[in-house]
Amino acid sequence: MSNANVIEIFSSVQGEGKYLGCRQIFVRLADCNLHCRYCDTNFKHAENCLIETSAGSMTFRAEKNPVSTAQIVEVIKTFSETAPTHSISFTGGEPLLHWEFIRDVAIAVKNLGLKIFLETNGTLAEEFEKISDVVDIVSMDIKLPSVVQNVFNLHEKFLRAAQFADLYVKIVVTDETTREEFLSAINLIAKVNPNILLILQPVTPVNGVKAISPKKILSLQSIALRSIRDVRIIPQTHKFISLL
Numbered sequence: 001m002s003n004a005n006v007i008e009i010f011s012s013v014q015g016e017g018k019y020l021g022c023r024q025i026f027v028r029l030a031d032c033n034l035h036c037r038y039c040d041t042n043f044k045h046a047e048n049c050l051i052e053t054s055a056g057s058m059t060f061r062a063e064k065n066p067v068s069t070a071q072i073v074e075v076i077k078t079f080s081e082t083a084p085t086h087s088i089s090f091t092g093g094e095p096l097l098h099w100e101f102i103r104d105v106a107i108a109v110k111n112l113g114l115k116i117f118l119e120t121n122g123t124l125a126e127e128f129e130k131i132s133d134v135v136d137i138v139s140m141d142i143k144l145p146s147v148v149q150n151v152f153n154l155h156e157k158f159l160r161a162a163q164f165a166d167l168y169v170k171i172v173v174t175d176e177t178t179r180e181e182f183l184s185a186i187n188l189i190a191k192v193n194p195n196i197l198l199i200l201q202p203v204t205p206v207n208g209v210k211a212i213s214p215k216k217i218l219s220l221q222s223i224a225l226r227s228i229r230d231v232r233i234i235p236q237t238h239k240f241i242s243l244l
Protein backbone atom coordinates (compact mmCIF):
# COMPACT_ATOMS: atom_id res chain seq x y z
CA MET A 1 0.00 0.00 0.00
CA SER A 2 1.33 3.45 -0.95
CA ASN A 3 1.02 7.03 0.29
CA ALA A 4 0.53 10.30 -1.57
CA ASN A 5 0.11 13.99 -0.98
CA VAL A 6 -3.57 14.55 -1.62
CA ILE A 7 -4.91 18.11 -1.72
CA GLU A 8 -8.56 17.23 -1.22
CA ILE A 9 -11.21 14.56 -1.58
CA PHE A 10 -14.89 15.41 -2.04
CA SER A 11 -18.10 14.31 -3.72
CA SER A 12 -19.53 16.50 -6.47
CA VAL A 13 -20.53 16.56 -10.11
CA GLN A 14 -18.28 16.39 -13.15
CA GLY A 15 -18.54 19.84 -14.71
CA GLU A 16 -16.64 19.27 -17.95
CA GLY A 17 -16.45 17.05 -20.99
CA LYS A 18 -18.16 13.84 -22.05
CA TYR A 19 -19.30 12.82 -18.55
CA LEU A 20 -20.73 16.23 -17.67
CA GLY A 21 -23.23 15.93 -14.82
CA CYS A 22 -22.13 12.54 -13.49
CA ARG A 23 -21.73 12.24 -9.73
CA GLN A 24 -18.10 11.63 -8.87
CA ILE A 25 -15.72 11.39 -5.97
CA PHE A 26 -12.80 13.69 -6.73
CA VAL A 27 -9.34 12.83 -5.46
CA ARG A 28 -7.08 15.81 -6.17
CA LEU A 29 -3.43 14.83 -6.05
CA ALA A 30 -0.58 17.27 -5.48
CA ASP A 31 2.15 18.29 -7.95
CA CYS A 32 2.25 18.85 -11.67
CA ASN A 33 4.95 18.45 -14.32
CA LEU A 34 3.71 21.46 -16.35
CA HIS A 35 3.26 25.17 -15.68
CA CYS A 36 0.31 26.34 -17.75
CA ARG A 37 -0.37 30.06 -18.04
CA TYR A 38 -4.07 29.88 -17.15
CA CYS A 39 -3.76 27.25 -14.39
CA ASP A 40 -6.37 28.00 -11.74
CA THR A 41 -5.88 24.78 -9.78
CA ASN A 42 -4.42 24.63 -6.33
CA PHE A 43 -2.20 21.59 -6.71
CA LYS A 44 0.83 22.60 -4.66
CA HIS A 45 2.01 20.32 -1.86
CA ALA A 46 -0.16 20.96 1.16
CA GLU A 47 0.60 20.04 4.73
CA ASN A 48 -2.90 18.66 5.10
CA CYS A 49 -5.35 16.72 2.98
CA LEU A 50 -8.83 18.27 3.11
CA ILE A 51 -11.50 15.60 3.43
CA GLU A 52 -15.15 16.50 2.94
CA THR A 53 -16.93 15.65 6.18
CA SER A 54 -19.76 13.88 4.30
CA ALA A 55 -20.59 13.49 0.59
CA GLY A 56 -21.67 16.88 -0.79
CA SER A 57 -21.49 18.77 2.54
CA MET A 58 -18.80 21.16 1.21
CA THR A 59 -17.28 21.31 4.68
CA PHE A 60 -13.91 19.77 5.35
CA ARG A 61 -11.69 18.30 8.02
CA ALA A 62 -7.91 18.09 7.67
CA GLU A 63 -5.59 15.11 7.92
CA LYS A 64 -1.81 15.25 7.72
CA ASN A 65 -0.19 14.51 4.36
CA PRO A 66 0.89 12.15 3.01
CA VAL A 67 -2.27 10.09 3.37
CA SER A 68 -2.41 6.35 2.86
CA THR A 69 -4.49 4.46 0.34
CA ALA A 70 -6.36 2.91 3.29
CA GLN A 71 -7.47 6.39 4.47
CA ILE A 72 -8.68 7.37 0.99
CA VAL A 73 -10.40 4.02 0.41
CA GLU A 74 -12.32 4.46 3.68
CA VAL A 75 -13.57 7.89 2.57
CA ILE A 76 -14.58 6.55 -0.86
CA LYS A 77 -16.55 3.73 0.76
CA THR A 78 -18.39 6.13 3.08
CA PHE A 79 -19.21 8.63 0.31
CA SER A 80 -20.42 6.00 -2.14
CA GLU A 81 -22.72 4.48 0.50
CA THR A 82 -24.53 7.80 1.03
CA ALA A 83 -24.38 9.22 -2.52
CA PRO A 84 -24.63 6.75 -5.42
CA THR A 85 -21.59 7.57 -7.50
CA HIS A 86 -20.64 7.05 -11.15
CA SER A 87 -16.87 7.18 -10.84
CA ILE A 88 -13.79 8.22 -8.91
CA SER A 89 -12.01 11.08 -10.64
CA PHE A 90 -8.26 11.18 -10.05
CA THR A 91 -7.31 14.74 -10.83
CA GLY A 92 -4.61 17.23 -9.93
CA GLY A 93 -2.13 18.61 -10.64
CA GLU A 94 -1.04 15.69 -12.73
CA PRO A 95 -2.37 12.50 -11.10
CA LEU A 96 -0.08 10.18 -13.08
CA LEU A 97 2.83 11.46 -10.99
CA HIS A 98 1.20 9.23 -8.34
CA TRP A 99 0.37 6.23 -10.52
CA GLU A 100 1.18 3.68 -7.80
CA PHE A 101 -1.27 5.32 -5.42
CA ILE A 102 -4.00 5.36 -8.10
CA ARG A 103 -3.40 1.68 -8.84
CA ASP A 104 -3.60 0.73 -5.15
CA VAL A 105 -6.82 2.69 -4.57
CA ALA A 106 -8.43 1.38 -7.78
CA ILE A 107 -7.72 -2.22 -6.83
CA ALA A 108 -8.94 -1.71 -3.25
CA VAL A 109 -12.32 -0.26 -4.34
CA LYS A 110 -12.92 -2.62 -7.28
CA ASN A 111 -15.79 -4.40 -5.51
CA LEU A 112 -17.73 -1.09 -5.16
CA GLY A 113 -18.35 -1.05 -8.92
CA LEU A 114 -17.24 2.56 -9.43
CA LYS A 115 -15.50 3.48 -12.66
CA ILE A 116 -11.97 4.84 -12.48
CA PHE A 117 -11.76 8.20 -14.26
CA LEU A 118 -8.40 9.81 -14.97
CA GLU A 119 -8.05 13.54 -15.69
CA THR A 120 -4.60 14.03 -17.14
CA ASN A 121 -2.50 16.53 -19.06
CA GLY A 122 -1.57 13.69 -21.40
CA THR A 123 2.21 13.90 -21.17
CA LEU A 124 3.13 10.81 -19.12
CA ALA A 125 2.49 7.83 -21.40
CA GLU A 126 4.80 5.42 -19.58
CA GLU A 127 3.11 6.06 -16.25
CA PHE A 128 -0.29 5.62 -17.89
CA GLU A 129 0.73 2.26 -19.32
CA LYS A 130 1.49 1.04 -15.79
CA ILE A 131 -2.14 1.56 -14.73
CA SER A 132 -4.07 1.31 -18.01
CA ASP A 133 -5.62 -1.98 -16.90
CA VAL A 134 -7.37 -0.33 -13.92
CA VAL A 135 -8.47 2.91 -15.63
CA ASP A 136 -11.90 2.98 -17.33
CA ILE A 137 -12.16 6.55 -18.64
CA VAL A 138 -9.43 8.97 -19.70
CA SER A 139 -10.00 12.71 -20.04
CA MET A 140 -6.85 14.01 -21.68
CA ASP A 141 -5.94 17.66 -22.16
CA ILE A 142 -3.99 18.82 -25.15
CA LYS A 143 -1.96 21.84 -24.14
CA LEU A 144 -1.40 24.39 -26.88
CA PRO A 145 2.03 26.02 -27.21
CA SER A 146 0.54 29.44 -26.28
CA VAL A 147 -0.35 27.98 -22.88
CA VAL A 148 2.75 25.96 -22.01
CA GLN A 149 5.91 24.83 -23.80
CA ASN A 150 5.34 22.61 -26.86
CA VAL A 151 4.57 19.13 -25.53
CA PHE A 152 3.02 17.70 -28.71
CA ASN A 153 5.56 14.86 -28.93
CA LEU A 154 4.53 13.75 -25.41
CA HIS A 155 0.86 14.13 -26.35
CA GLU A 156 1.33 11.91 -29.40
CA LYS A 157 2.86 9.13 -27.29
CA PHE A 158 0.04 9.44 -24.79
CA LEU A 159 -2.69 9.38 -27.46
CA ARG A 160 -1.22 6.21 -28.93
CA ALA A 161 -1.09 4.59 -25.49
CA ALA A 162 -4.64 5.56 -24.48
CA GLN A 163 -6.58 5.54 -27.77
CA PHE A 164 -8.32 2.23 -27.08
CA ALA A 165 -9.58 3.23 -23.63
CA ASP A 166 -12.78 5.29 -23.24
CA LEU A 167 -10.73 8.34 -24.16
CA TYR A 168 -11.72 11.86 -24.99
CA VAL A 169 -9.51 14.86 -25.56
CA LYS A 170 -10.13 18.36 -24.28
CA ILE A 171 -8.57 21.56 -25.59
CA VAL A 172 -9.08 24.77 -23.64
CA VAL A 173 -9.35 27.55 -26.19
CA THR A 174 -8.84 31.22 -25.49
CA ASP A 175 -8.96 34.48 -27.38
CA GLU A 176 -5.22 34.06 -27.91
CA THR A 177 -5.41 30.59 -29.44
CA THR A 178 -3.87 30.84 -32.90
CA ARG A 179 -5.20 29.03 -35.93
CA GLU A 180 -1.75 27.51 -36.54
CA GLU A 181 -1.34 25.91 -33.12
CA PHE A 182 -4.95 24.77 -33.13
CA LEU A 183 -4.51 23.12 -36.54
CA SER A 184 -1.34 21.38 -35.30
CA ALA A 185 -3.32 19.92 -32.38
CA ILE A 186 -6.13 18.78 -34.69
CA ASN A 187 -3.65 17.16 -37.09
CA LEU A 188 -2.02 15.39 -34.18
CA ILE A 189 -5.30 13.84 -33.01
CA ALA A 190 -6.42 12.98 -36.56
CA LYS A 191 -3.08 11.32 -37.29
CA VAL A 192 -3.47 8.99 -34.31
CA ASN A 193 -7.21 8.36 -34.55
CA PRO A 194 -9.89 10.70 -36.03
CA ASN A 195 -12.59 8.87 -34.06
CA ILE A 196 -11.37 10.23 -30.73
CA LEU A 197 -14.02 12.58 -29.30
CA LEU A 198 -12.75 16.16 -29.04
CA ILE A 199 -14.17 18.67 -26.56
CA LEU A 200 -13.43 22.35 -27.12
CA GLN A 201 -13.64 24.06 -23.75
CA PRO A 202 -13.87 27.86 -23.87
CA VAL A 203 -11.57 29.23 -21.18
CA THR A 204 -13.47 30.36 -18.10
CA PRO A 205 -12.95 34.13 -17.96
CA VAL A 206 -11.73 34.54 -14.38
CA ASN A 207 -8.66 36.20 -12.86
CA GLY A 208 -8.35 38.68 -15.74
CA VAL A 209 -8.47 36.00 -18.47
CA LYS A 210 -10.34 37.25 -21.54
CA ALA A 211 -13.24 35.12 -22.83
CA ILE A 212 -13.11 33.68 -26.33
CA SER A 213 -15.69 35.16 -28.72
CA PRO A 214 -18.62 32.97 -29.89
CA LYS A 215 -17.57 33.59 -33.51
CA LYS A 216 -14.06 32.33 -32.89
CA ILE A 217 -15.08 29.18 -31.05
CA LEU A 218 -17.59 28.27 -33.75
CA SER A 219 -14.91 28.77 -36.37
CA LEU A 220 -12.49 26.52 -34.44
CA GLN A 221 -15.14 23.80 -34.22
CA SER A 222 -15.68 23.99 -38.00
CA ILE A 223 -11.94 23.65 -38.60
CA ALA A 224 -11.70 20.64 -36.27
CA LEU A 225 -14.73 18.89 -37.80
CA ARG A 226 -12.93 18.70 -41.14
CA SER A 227 -10.55 16.12 -39.65
CA ILE A 228 -12.19 14.78 -36.48
CA ARG A 229 -15.54 13.00 -36.49
CA ASP A 230 -17.06 14.32 -33.23
CA VAL A 231 -16.17 17.78 -31.91
CA ARG A 232 -18.28 19.36 -29.16
CA ILE A 233 -18.14 22.77 -27.47
CA ILE A 234 -18.67 22.40 -23.72
CA PRO A 235 -17.75 25.08 -21.15
CA GLN A 236 -16.97 24.38 -17.50
CA THR A 237 -20.45 24.12 -15.97
CA HIS A 238 -19.87 23.42 -12.28
CA LYS A 239 -18.83 27.03 -11.77
CA PHE A 240 -22.26 28.32 -12.92
CA ILE A 241 -23.91 26.83 -9.85
CA SER A 242 -21.00 27.17 -7.42
CA LEU A 243 -20.24 23.47 -7.17
CA LEU A 244 -16.77 22.40 -6.09
Ligand code: SF4
Pocket residue numbers: 032033034035036038039040041043092093094121
Ligand atom coordinates in the same frame (compact mmCIF):
# COMPACT_ATOMS: atom_id res chain seq x y z
S1 SF4 B 1 -1.46 20.63 -16.38
FE1 SF4 B 1 -3.29 21.32 -15.25
S2 SF4 B 1 -2.64 21.41 -13.11
FE2 SF4 B 1 -0.77 21.31 -14.35
S3 SF4 B 1 -0.19 23.47 -14.63
FE3 SF4 B 1 -1.43 22.86 -16.40
S4 SF4 B 1 -3.56 23.45 -15.87
FE4 SF4 B 1 -2.36 23.45 -13.96
